[in-house]
Amino acid sequence: MGAFDQVRLGEPEIRAAAEVLAPVMRRTPVLPSRVLSERTGVPVWFKCENLQHTGSFKPRGAYNRIARLAADERARGVVAASAGNHAQGVAWAATGLGIASTVFMPVGAALPKVAATRAYGADVHFAGQTIDDALVAAQEFAADTGAVFIHPYDHEDVVAGQGTVGLEIAEQLPDVSAVVVPTGGGGLLAGVAAALAATRPEVRVIGVQADGAAAWPGSLRAGHPERARNTSTVADGIAVGMPGSVPFPLVQDHVDRVVTVSDDALARALVLCMERSKLIVEPAGAAAVAALSTAGLEFDGPVAAILSGGNIDPLVLTHVIGHGLRAGGRYLAVRVSIPDRPGALVGLLSVVGDSDASVVDVVHSRTAGQLALDEVQVALTMETRGAQHRSEVLDALRDAGYVVEIE
Incomplete structure (x- = not known):
C-alpha cells in the first residue's frame, strides 16, 4: 500500500471531487446488455460515459482539476494538448468556470473534434503531426505565458475526477462483481480502481488496452512505466505511449489485470453497441465490450463495462463499421x-x-x-x-x- 499512500489519492479525494462535480456533471446511466449477458453467463451493464457532457468521461477530471486552481492561476488561463476528448473536456470545463483555454492539436486532428473544441470555447492551435508534438507546443506555451498546463491523466485531481465514475457504479449496481475499463494513460482506470478499493474492495477491476498500443502489460511486469514499442490502433483515444506516473501505483495496487484486444475486436464491439444497444461509441469507448466478447474473462456476478467515449468522425465511423462487419x-x-x-x-x-x-x-x-x-x-x-x-x-x-x- 506504500505506493498508494505516496500518491495521496483515496476515498476522501474522490468524494471531494464528486461534490465539486455534482452541480455540473451528468450521472450517466447504466444500461443492460442482453447479448453480452448471454455470452458471459452473468448480467452485463454498460456505464454510458459516451452520454456524458462532450461525449466522454474526460470533463470529470478536467473540471475537477481546473476548479481547484487558485485565483492567480485562473487569471493566467489553462492550456492542453489533445486530438479529441481531452481537448473538448478542457474547453468545456474552462468555459463553464469562466477561464480562458488554449488547446494544441495535431495537424491531422479530425475536423469534427476541432470544431467541437472551438465550439466549447477554446482557442485552438495546430502543432506537428502527433500528440507528442502538440504536447511540446502546449508546454512551451505554458512556460511562455504562465498558463496552467492541464494533463489528460497524470495529475491527482484529474484521476480523482475520473474516479467519480467508480463511485457512481458502486451506487448504481450494488451487486456488481467486476468493472471493465478502457485504458490509455491510466487516469480512468486508476480513478475507478481507487474508488472501488476504498468503497467496494471485493469488486474486481480489469483494464483493457488495444494490442497495437499496449504499454500497461509490459510496464506492470517491469514494475514501472515503460514506453510501448508502437501506438498503432484504430482506438486513438487509448493510443498512449506510456502509463502516467500518478496512475501507475494505483493500477499496480488495485487493478486485477490488464488485457488487450485486437482492432478487429474493437470494430466488432462498436457495431454490437450500435446494432444491439443503439449506442454510438468510438473504438476506444468500445474496448471493454471487446474484452467481454473475446478475452475469455470469467465472472461470478454482474459486470459493468464502461463505455468511455462516443466521439467519432462520421467518416471514420463508416470505415470502422465496414471493418467490423467484415470481421464479424x-x-x-x-x-x-x-x-x-x-x-x-x-x-x-x-x-x-x-x-x-x-x-x-x-x-x-x-x-x-x-x-x-x-x-x-x-x-x-x-x-x-x-x-x-x-x-x-x-x-x-x-x-x-x-x-x-x-x-
Whole structure:
C-alpha cells in the first residue's frame, strides 16, 4: 500500500471531487446488455460515459482539476494538448468556470473534434503531426505565458475526477462483481480502481488496452512505466505511449489485470453497441465490450463495462463499421476470374444467389491482374449472415469451379 499512500489519492479525494462535480456533471446511466449477458453467463451493464457532457468521461477530471486552481492561476488561463476528448473536456470545463483555454492539436486532428473544441470555447492551435508534438507546443506555451498546463491523466485531481465514475457504479449496481475499463494513460482506470478499493474492495477491476498500443502489460511486469514499442490502433483515444506516473501505483495496487484486444475486436464491439444497444461509441469507448466478447474473462456476478467515449468522425465511423462487419462475417469481398463470354457473369451471380448471399457491389474488369485474353475479373462484395454463412458461400463458389481470392 506504500505506493498508494505516496500518491495521496483515496476515498476522501474522490468524494471531494464528486461534490465539486455534482452541480455540473451528468450521472450517466447504466444500461443492460442482453447479448453480452448471454455470452458471459452473468448480467452485463454498460456505464454510458459516451452520454456524458462532450461525449466522454474526460470533463470529470478536467473540471475537477481546473476548479481547484487558485485565483492567480485562473487569471493566467489553462492550456492542453489533445486530438479529441481531452481537448473538448478542457474547453468545456474552462468555459463553464469562466477561464480562458488554449488547446494544441495535431495537424491531422479530425475536423469534427476541432470544431467541437472551438465550439466549447477554446482557442485552438495546430502543432506537428502527433500528440507528442502538440504536447511540446502546449508546454512551451505554458512556460511562455504562465498558463496552467492541464494533463489528460497524470495529475491527482484529474484521476480523482475520473474516479467519480467508480463511485457512481458502486451506487448504481450494488451487486456488481467486476468493472471493465478502457485504458490509455491510466487516469480512468486508476480513478475507478481507487474508488472501488476504498468503497467496494471485493469488486474486481480489469483494464483493457488495444494490442497495437499496449504499454500497461509490459510496464506492470517491469514494475514501472515503460514506453510501448508502437501506438498503432484504430482506438486513438487509448493510443498512449506510456502509463502516467500518478496512475501507475494505483493500477499496480488495485487493478486485477490488464488485457488487450485486437482492432478487429474493437470494430466488432462498436457495431454490437450500435446494432444491439443503439449506442454510438468510438473504438476506444468500445474496448471493454471487446474484452467481454473475446478475452475469455470469467465472472461470478454482474459486470459493468464502461463505455468511455462516443466521439467519432462520421467518416471514420463508416470505415470502422465496414471493418467490423467484415470481421464479424457480415461482409465478404472476393475477386473471381471468369470466362469473357455471354452468360458467365450471370452464372457466377446465380451461385451467389443460390447461397442466399446478397450482392452489395460488382466490378467487372478486363484489365485487372494477370488475365488471359479470354478472361475477365469480377470483384464481388456480398452481405452474409455471419461467419458460418460466409464459409458456406465460399464453399459454394469453389464447388462451382471458381478460383476465389478473398480480399
